[in-house]
Amino acid sequence: MSPEAIEHVRSSFARLQDDLGGTAALFYRHLFELAPQARPLFPVDMQVQGDKLMSMLATIVAALDRPDDLEALFADMGRRHVGYGAREEHYDAVGAALLRSLDEALGPDWSPEVEEAWSQVYGEMAEAMIGGAANPDPPGPAATSGAA
């Protein structure tokens, strides 16, 4: 990603800090509208799940200038998501729900440049997660588990 795109993602994510829970709630509302078949994969109470999602996004946003670290993180996440029941066809709905929730949460700060930068982040994340899911036994050190 270009330094400008990284800056668009970081500055827009920083604007969400006061209401991360609200953004997470918007995201899951859109996801379950777009892909109702994914709802049973998640717990009934989505509060903790929303916190995990936003804390993972914070980790990703902080690491955007370390693509090798991100690649490994995404591949590991993709492998964990196989166990959650996530499938390749869910990723488009997750991406659309993410962009919609950011659009609503950011309002006038959702510029075409910010949208393009987040689309790029999501595209890279989804591609690497799907790649990781297809490769359950990576070479090298053992994969970590949990929301690291």
Ligand code: HEM
């Ligand atoms: C590509 C972006 C995605 C991100 C950033 C993301 C993030 C996370 C995080 C941080 C967790 C907590 C556990 C962990 O870290 O392993 C999690 C769990 C989970 N995710 Fe994702 N996820 C993504 C895509 C998906 C997709 C495409 C699905 C498919 C429906 C999905 C379904 C789930 C489910 C079912 C859980 C476990 C819920 C539970 O039982 O606690 N995720 N996700």
